Amino acid sequence: MQRTLKNTFAVLGVTLLTAGMVYVGGSAIDVPSALAESVVSTDDSALVCPATGCTAASCHATSGSATHGGRTRS
Amino acid sequence: MSNTRRLGLDAALLVLLVIAFVPKATGIAIHEWLSLALTGGLLVHMVVNWEWVLKVSARFFDRLRTASRINLLIDATTFLSAVTVMASGLAISQVVLAASGAATAPGATWYMLHSLSARTTMLLSLVHVALHWRWVVSTTRRAWNASPGFFGTPEMVPIRIDGASLPKSVEER
Structure with a gap:
């Protein structure tokens, strides 16, 4: 025992x-998820809207919509 | 603990491990609570076999059968992998930690570590079973032979058909 x-x-x-x-x-x-998120958001310039050539982060919020025709963030 | 009980515990652990390995099938809540129970079972498994671990570890660099040496190395790696699954599982827990009031914000590394160590643990556990397969078979056979009635085999009772009285020990059955 x-x-x-x-x-x-x-x-x-x-x-x-x-x-x-x-x-x-x-x-x-x-890498904490909050930090990883901020790294992703600073990389917004890499996303280019194929329809308008827009690279603004605010536009990405509507990406995928019919009017904008943007790319979704991967 | 008897060999039969040890075999029962190990078999239950293996079944739980397989179920916990597919969280998509059970849902995350069952996966987490089941894994926690599995951790307890694993600790009991280790306590039961701890004497063997100490004995083989002490003689690891002396004269020792190669099979025992391989067994210990596999067991140690399985243990490390299993602890990594537990620690990373707690780090990314959504149900168990929430139930305890704790909150976490794990990064991608923990998810990757959990997935990788879970696969490694599963693989090493199967190797572990394979290395002990002889013991599994012999213990199962012994348990089967020791209690044939339990497994459904009818007990053989000698009956004299010529009317002669049976020995007392047989009549008392």
């Missing part, structure tokens, strides 16, 4: 330690 308890604590310790390392590693290489 005592041995089982000891093993349980050992397993929990190893698991939590590994999970902690994974979390720290993952957080270090992860």
